[in-house]
Amino acid sequence: MDASESRSARKSRTRQALLDETLDLVAERSFASLSLREVAKAAGIVPTAFYRHFASMDDLGVTLVEDAMRVLRRMLRDGRRDLAARAAVPTAANSLAIVVRQVRTNEAQFRFLVREQHGGVSEIRRAIDTELRLFVKELAIDLSRIPEMVRWKADDLELAAELIVTVMLQAVADLLDSRGPEDDAELIARTERKLVMVILGMNSWRTEP
C-alpha cells in the first residue's frame, strides 16, 4: 500500500469513498435498498470495516443529508449575490440558472435529496424537511428586498417563497431524469414561464383577509 499518506488521511479518504460510492449507487436505486455489504464492497473495504466509519447505514444516510444540504446552502449564498437586482423576473431566471448549474455539477447529491425527501427513512425525511423550511425562510427575506414587494406582510412573503421553492424543486426533479440537453432547454424554458406566472400572481396580489 501507499505509505505516502498519514493514517488519519487514509481514514477520511475511505470514509469519503463510502459516501461517494453510496451516492453513486443511489443514482439508480433507493437508499433503503442498499446493503451495508454492497457499499463496503464498492468502497473497496471488507463489510466489517464499515463500522470503523459509521454505526449503521442510517447513520451514513444522515451524514449524506448533511453534506447535500451544505451544497444547497452554498447555492443559496451564491444566489444572494444577485440581491441587488431590481426586477423580479430577471432575478428569478437568474436563480433558476444557478439551480440548474448546481444540479448539473452535483447530480448525485440532488438526486439523493429528491429521492429521500418523501421516501424511506423518517429521520432522513425530517432532516431534509427542516433544511427546506429554512431555505424557504431565507428566500422570503430575499424577496422582501425586491422593491415591488417591500411592503408585503411577512406571511405573504413566505407563502410566495414556498410557491417558488415548490416550482424550483419540481424543476430539479424533472432535470434529474431528463434525457439530452434539448430536453433540458425546454424544461428550463417551461419553468421560467411558470415562475413568471407566479410572479405575475404575486404582483397582482392584494393583501385581503
Place this chain on the structure above:
Amino acid sequence: MDASESRSARKSRTRQALLDETLDLVAERSFASLSLREVAKAAGIVPTAFYRHFASMDDLGVTLVEDAMRVLRRMLRDGRRDLAARAAVPTAANSLAIVVRQVRTNEAQFRFLVREQHGGVSEIRRAIDTELRLFVKELAIDLSRIPEMVRWKADDLELAAELIVTVMLQAVADLLDSRGPEDDAELIARTERKLVMVILGMNSWRTEP
C-alpha cells in the same frame, strides 16, 4: 376453509389482500425495501403462491400505481361536476377540498404515490409520471372551459395545469405527514392562498413569445 365462496372470488380476494398488505407495509418503509416473502406472509399465503397473482414485486408495484391512479382519476371526474362553475377561484378551492377528502379516505394509496414518485423502482416511477402527465392534460382541458381563459393557447393552458398540479401534489405530500386537524386546517388555508396567487398570475398572463 370457507366453501361459501367461488374459486375466482377467493382468488381475487387474496390478490386484493396482497395489494392491501403491501400498501400497509409501504406506509412505513419504501416499496423497494419490501420483499416478496414479506408481503406474501402478510397476505397469509406461502411465498410461491405469490406468483399465481403477480410475476414479480415490480409487477405488483405497477398494479398498485394503476389502482391509485384510478382513485385519482375518479377524483378528477368528481371535480369535473363543478365544470359549470363560473369563477376560477371558488372552483379551485372546491377542487382542493375534494383532494383533501380523497387523500383522507385513501391515505395509503396517496402515500404510496408520493413515496414512489421519485423513489426506488424506475418502472413504477415511469408509470406514475405517465399518469400524472395524463392528469395534467385533462386538467388543461377543464381549464379551457373556464370563461376567463377560453381563448388561451393550448400550451399556456398546460403550463397553468402543471403549476396547479404541482401545488396540489405538494399539498398532498404535506397533508400526509401532518399531525392533527389544526395542522390540516392551516395547511389547507395556505394552499388555497397559493392557488389564488397562481390564478391571479394566470389572469394577468398575456400570451407573448
Place this chain on the structure above:
DNA sequence: CATTTGAGTGAACAGGTGTGCACTCACAGT
C-alpha cells in the same frame, strides 16, 4: 360421475444479509 384446472403448499437451492470475534500489522506516541 369422471376429468381437468389451478390456487395454495412445502422442501430445497444457491446466494445475500448484518454482525460478532479474533486477527494482523503499519503507523503514532512514548
Place this chain on the structure above:
DNA sequence: ACTGTGAGTGCACACCTGTTCACTCAAATG
C-alpha cells in the same frame, strides 16, 4: 526502540432472499 492504537481482514453464525419443482385437493367443467 518499545508499545499501544486502530483501520482493515477473514471466518463464522444465523437468518432472509427469489425461484424451482413436484405435490395436493377442492372447485369448475364436461
